[in-house]
Amino acid sequence: MNKYYLDHLQELESEAIFVIREVVAQFDRPAILFSGGKDSIVVTNLAKKAFWPARIPLPLIHIDTGHNFPETMKFRDELVEELGVQLIVGSVQESINEGRAVEETGLNASRNELQIVTLLDTIEKHKIDAALGGARRDEEKARAKERFFSHRDDFGQWDPKNQRPELWNIFNGRKKMGEHFRVFPISNWTEMDVWNYIRHENIKIPSLYFAHEREAVYRDGTWLPQSEFLVLREGETIETKRMRFRTLGDITITGGIESDADTLDKIVDEVSASRSTERGMRSDDKRSDTSMEDRKKQGYF
Amino acid sequence: MELLRFTTAGSVDDGKSTLIGRLLYDSKSIFEDQMEAVRQSSERKGLSHVDLSLLTDGLRSEREQGITIDVAYRYFATPKRKFIIADTPGHIQYTRNMVTGASTANLALILVDARQGIVEQTCRHSYIASLLQIPHLIVCVNKMDLAGYSEEAFNKIVEEYTEFASKLAVNDIRFIPISALHGDNVVKHSENMPWYQGGTLLHTLETLHIGSDYNHIDARFPVQTVIRPHSDEYHDYRGYAGRIAGGIFRPGDNITVLPSGLTSSIKSIDTYDGPLEEAFAPMSVSITLNDDIDLSRGDMIVKENNQSEVSQDIDVMICWLAANPPRPGAKYYLRHTTNEVRAIIKEVVYKMDINTLEHTEGDINIKMNDIARVRLRTTQPVMYDAYRKNRTTGALILVDEATNETVAAGMIR
Numbered sequence: 001m002n003k004y005y006l007d008h009l010q011e012l013e014s015e016a017i018f019v020i021r022e023v024v025a026q027f028d029r030p031a032i033l034f035s036g037g038k039d040s041i042v043v044t045n046l047a048k049k050a051f052w053p054a055r056i057p058l059p060l061i062h063i064d065t066g067h068n069f070p071e072t073m074k075f076r077d078e079l080v081e082e083l084g085v086q087l088i089v090g091s092v093q094e095s096i097n098e099g100r101a102v103e104e105t106g107l108n109a110s111r112n113e114l115q116i117v118t119l120l121d122t123i124e125k126h127k128i129d130a131a132l133g134g135a136r137r138d139e140e141k142a143r144a145k146e147r148f149f150s151h152r153d154d155f156g157q158w159d160p161k162n163q164r165p166e167l168w169n170i171f172n173g174r175k176k177m178g179e180h181f182r183v184f185p186i187s188n189w190t191e192m193d194v195w196n197y198i199r200h201e202n203i204k205i206p207s208l209y210f211a212h213e214r215e216a217v218y219r220d221g222t223w224l225p226q227s228e229f230l231v232l233r234e235g236e237t238i239e240t241k242r243m244r245f246r247t248l249g250d251i252t253i254t255g256g257i258e259s260d261a262d263t264l265d266k267i268v269d270e271v272s273a274s275r276s277t278e279r280g281m282r283s284d285d286k287r288s289d290t291s292m293e294d295r296k297k298q299g300y301f
Numbered sequence: 302m303e304l305l306r307f308t309t310a311g312s313v314d315d316g317k318s319t320l321i322g323r324l325l326y327d328s329k330s331i332f333e334d335q336m337e338a339v340r341q342s343s344e345r346k347g348l349s350h351v352d353l354s355l356l357t358d359g360l361r362s363e364r365e366q367g368i369t370i371d372v373a374y375r376y377f378a379t380p381k382r383k384f385i386i387a388d389t390p391g392h393i394q395y396t397r398n399m400v401t402g403a404s405t406a407n408l409a410l411i412l413v414d415a416r417q418g419i420v421e422q423t424c425r426h427s428y429i430a431s432l433l434q435i436p437h438l439i440v441c442v443n444k445m446d447l448a449g450y451s452e453e454a455f456n457k458i459v460e461e462y463t464e465f466a467s468k469l470a471v472n473d474i475r476f477i478p479i480s481a482l483h484g485d486n487v488v489k490h491s492e493n494m495p496w497y498q499g500g501t502l503l504h505t506l507e508t509l510h511i512g513s514d515y516n517h518i519d520a521r522f523p524v525q526t527v528i529r530p531h532s533d534e535y536h537d538y539r540g541y542a543g544r545i546a547g548g549i550f551r552p553g554d555n556i557t558v559l560p561s562g563l564t565s566s567i568k569s570i571d572t573y574d575g576p577l578e579e580a581f582a583p584m585s586v587s588i589t590l591n592d593d594i595d596l597s598r599g600d601m602i603v604k605e606n607n608q609s610e611v612s613q614d615i616d617v618m619i620c621w622l623a624a625n626p627p628r629p630g631a632k633y634y635l636r637h638t639t640n641e642v643r644a645i646i647k648e649v650v651y652k653m654d655i656n657t658l659e660h661t662e663g664d665i666n667i668k669m670n671d672i673a674r675v676r677l678r679t680t681q682p683v684m685y686d687a688y689r690k691n692r693t694t695g696a697l698i699l700v701d702e703a704t705n706e707t708v709a710a711g712m713i714r
Contacts, residue, residue, distance in 0.1 A: 004549065004581045005512050008304035008383040017585035018525070018544040025526040025598055025639070049573035050585070053538060054530035137374045144373050163371065165397055165622050167404040167710045168696045169544075170636050174705035188385055190376045276334045 009197055016043075016185035017050040018169060019148055023130050023183050024050075024057055026173040030130040030183075031088065033119075033301060034060040036072035037248040038205050039134025041079075042194055043185055045203050047132075048083065059086035061131065063119050065111040065250045066093040067229050072248060075206040090122030110253050116299045120156040123180060130173065130181045133301055138190045139278070142293035148187055154178035156299035182301075191278050195271050199264040211244045211262040222255025246271075246278040304383050305511055307408040308435070310399045310426045311391040315412050316443045318352075320481035321375060321388060324503065327488040330377035372402045381507040391422050396655070396670035397622040399426065400710055403433040404696070407511050411440045415448035415478070419461050421656045428655050431469035432618060432672065432712065434689055436514050438466075438474045439505060446480040450493040468658050470689070473509075477502050515582040516691045520548025521609060522602040523638035523694070528587055540571055540587030541596060546638060546693035547686070548604070549581045550588065555605040558596050559684040564605060565592040582693070599640035601684045601694075609686050609694060613679045614647075616714045618688075621671045623701065623708035633708065634700040635679055638693065642681040643702075650674040674714070688712035 006014065020043075023030045032047060034040045047056045062076060080087045092114050095101040101117040104110060123131060137144045147163055149171045164172055173181055186194070198205060215226035217236050223243050224230065229252050232238070243256040244267075261270045292300075311317035325331045336351075343352045375386040387402035389395065403409065409430035413423055430438055440462055448454040455478045466474055477486055478497050485491035488503045500508070528540035554567045568589045570577040580586045588602065596602075603609055621627070627646055635644040649665040653672040667673050688695030699709040 004515075004517050005303065006584065008302045011304050011583065014544060014583055014585040021525045021542050021585070022639075050542070051528055052571075052573040052587075053532070053535045053540075054528050055532075138376045144375070145371050160371075164707045165401045165710070167401055167698055167707075168693065169405075170638075170696065170698050172636065172698065172700050172705070172707045174634070174700055176705065188374070188376075190378070190383075192378065193383075274332070276332050 009193060009200060012186070012189055012193060013046065013049075013197070015169070015188065016046045019171070019183065019185040020047050020050045020132065022171050022173070023132060023185075026171070027130040027181070029127050030132065031059045031061045031126070031128045032056075033131050033133045034062050034076065035134070035248065035301075036062070036069075036076050036206060037134065038194055038198060038209065039136065039186065041134075041203060041205055042189075042197060043132055043134045044079070044083070045201065046185060056083055056085050058132070059088050059126075061088045061090065061122060061126075061128070063090045063115050063122065064092060065115060066091065067111055067227070067250045067252045069206070069208055069225075069248065069251050069254075071206050071208050075204075079204075088122065088126055090118045092118045094118075095121065111250060112253055113295060113300075115301075116156075116295065119301070120299050123156065128180060129175070130183055132183045132185060134186060135184045135301060136189050136191070136194070137187050140292045142296055146184055146187060148184055149173055150182045150184065151175065152180050152182060152299065156180070158182075158296050158299070160293065160297065192268075192271060195264070195268050199268055202264075206248065208245045208248060209267065211242055211259045211266075213240055214243055214256070215240050216243060216256060219255070223258065224255050225251055227251045302378070302381070302383055303511065304385065305408060305506060305509075306385045306387065306406045307410055307506070308387040308389060308399075308402040308406040308430075309410045309412070310389045310402070310429075311412050311422065315391075315414055315422075316481045317388075317391075317412055320410075320412065320441065320443065320479075320487065321386060323481055323484060323487050324386075325375065325377050327484070328377045328379050328503070372398050379503065379507055384506065391426060393425065393655075394670060396425070396429070396672070397620060397710075399429050400433065400620045400622075403429050403435055404710065406430075406433070406435050407514050408437040408439065408506070408509070409435045411438060413440055413442050413458055413462070415442050415444045415454050415458065418458050419465060423462075424465065424658070425655050427466065427469060427471075428653075428658055431471045432620075434692055434712070435471070436473060437509055437511070438471050439502070440474065440476045441481075441502060442476060442478045443481055445478045445485060445491075445494065446483055450478075450485075450491070452494070452496040455497075475499070475505060477505065516547040517549055517581055518547070519607055519609070519686065519691065520550055520554075520604045521546040521686070521691065521694050522550065522588060523640065524596060524598055524600050524602065525639045526598055527596075538589070539593070540589050541602065542585075542587045543639065544585045545580055545582045547582050547691045548607070549579050550602075550604075551579045552576075556590070556602050557605045557608060558594060559601045559603060559609065560611050560682045561595065561600065563594045563596070565590040565594055567591075599638075601638065601640075603684075609684045611682045611684050613682050615677050615679070615683060615685065616674070617677055617697070617711040618672065618674050618714060619667075619699070619709045619711045621667045621669055621673070621709050623706055624669050625708075626666065626668050627708070632702055634702060635677065635683070635697055636700060637683055637685060637697040640683065642679045642683060644677045644679045644699065646675050647678045648676040650676065677711075685713050687714060 101114040216223040244259045389402040479486045525543040651660040686694045697711040
């Protein structure tokens with residue numbers, strides 16, 4: 001082995017930094033879509049490395065469903081403070097109040113799809129021309145087809161059958177007025193890579209990822225956390241469990257797993273032994289075989 | 302752990318999906334819920350077997366039609382290496398997708414049906430691998446179970462392929478007899494082919510030497526953006542951010558900036574994690590210089606004693622990616638490393654018939670999926686190396702000024 005080689009995490013890091021710098025060089029008003037989940041935290045961290053010693057020249061955009069884990073909100077505010085970046089919040093509740101979005105009703109109601117309206121409104125209001133996200137191709141089969149630079153038309157829509165070919169590392173960010181791009185710097189990372197990187201870089205993440213005691217109800221194969229928004233169904237009971245979350249989204253749709261993993265080392269071990277995907281815990285992906293593709297076409301993350 | 306990117310091309314019936322499925326399954330990269338979803342979809346489609354292609358065919362239309370339309374990326378890892386597979390459709394009307402998948406690959410996996418030998422698709426995929434300068438080729442002679450696990454059948458294909466490959470520019474070609482369906486020589490050595498002494502496919506993927514795939518001789522640094530913190534602590538800091546495209550840079554090196562020809566020397570090579578004593582491809586770094594010179598995005602830093610070509614006339618092999626043919630006299634944006642200039646296609650020299658590897662006589666009208674040699678004239682100088690010398694500084698794309706679509710991929714000769 002000669003000494004002029006990078007290991008896989010270094011190579012993925014270098015690729016992501018290159019992509020983030022391309023975004024800042026090619027666009028006028030780029031931003032980072034920040035959910036408070038580990039993937040967007042990693043992207044934010046990579047942006048910090050990409051422009052050091054300067055500050056991150058991008059605002060963070062948070063789409064607030066109003067159904068948040070309090071831990072996520074606290075984490076977000078502390079990170080924004082530490083990095084000295086601008087925070088833009090798009091509120092789903094405001095979209096509902098203004099009549100731009102309509103609250104779902106019924107047993108499986110969630111604000112997941114409503115986020116699309118708020119996200120696109122926020123992008124338009126702040127004239128964002130490139131939104132960096134933490135989506136990965138290994139997460140989901142429609143995301144496996146994503147480009148690094150993913151074009152969105154003036155309705156914010158993705159046209160998966162008509163994507164620009166992407167060759168080498170030459171990224172074409174040319175667009176017309178009103179169109180924008182979604183950019184995914186960690187496209188080539190797997191869940192395992194993200195965890196190994198977080199451990200290697202000792203990146204701070206919300207406490208929700210570590211095992212803790214929590215009240216939850218068992219529904220559809222996962223432990224849904226107790227919250228003011230949870231409506232118990234017949235036969236369901238609240239139990240106290242030692243658990244953690246593998247992904248973080250809206251509190252009403254993010255299920256946890258029973259776990260004792262309370263350190264990054266234990267999480268890495270648990271993830272590498274796991275026989276199911278992280279999004280298996282997300283009820284938003286279970287609606288149909290192509291629910292991610294359908295939501296992405298409309299402008300979802 | 303090293304990262305190996307490889308590409309595969311082919312149609313459903315040559316066993317490619319089965320092979321990828323087996324690599325993923327045997328390396329435990331398919332999760333139970335994914336397997337369950339595929340099992341259910343296969344059942345709904347009325348199939349008697351679990352169709353592993355449903356794992357990679359992600360779009361609604363692909364799942365409906367049972368074909369791969371676009372490049373799909375798959376990931377798996379063993380304790381030795383991490384792999385990225387660019388899985389592409391193999392029909393001639395998807396040449397552009399094969400080119401896309403091949404552009405970032407270190408290795409191409411070519412499947413040959415043991416009963417049929419070399420067919421058009423084999424030639425096509427091999428030619429694209431060589432055109433895109435993929436350094437390693439593995440030819441998997443598949444369906445050996447249907448050829449009686451015969452050494453003779455295998456040798457005949459090796460011979461046939463070797464003769465064909467003498468026309469290609471690939472140095473490292475290996476042959477492995479396999480049965481993707483039964484797993485022979487994929488992950489485990491086959492008991493059915495004791496005459497085969499070489500490594501299994503997975504072992505070969507894990508151990509093949511890829512450390513020399515980057516050019517570590519000719520130092521090239523295309524500047525992406527300039528970092529100016531304007532903070533008290535770093536008031537006069539001016540870092541040139543970019544990803545090293547070739548060679549090795551060290552503080553103290555005498556450098557030249559292209560195209561301006563201005564010279565200076567490297568003061569420091571910085572990263573968030575601290576300064577570096579040396580930096581090489583494909584690292585992302587920031588370089589500071591000892592002199593304040595005019596330098597911005599699109600410029601290239603090279604060493605004073607080893608400079609790239611600088612020209613406005615370039616000789617390129619292109620693959621046409623767009624549905625519409627090039628318009629006569631039209632200008633395109635030419636994107637090359639971090640640089641953008643405008644260009645016209647001055648002349649089409651010839652078109653390749655990628656099934657026979659011969660020039661097409663008399664026909665120089667470029668259409669989608671065509672591969673052609675062209676001469677481009679640019680408005681500003683382009684700093685480049687031949688693609689065979691450097692896959693980063695030798696590659697370009699053309700973007701249509703009217704539609705903003707990426708219409709061509711180019712390899713500079």
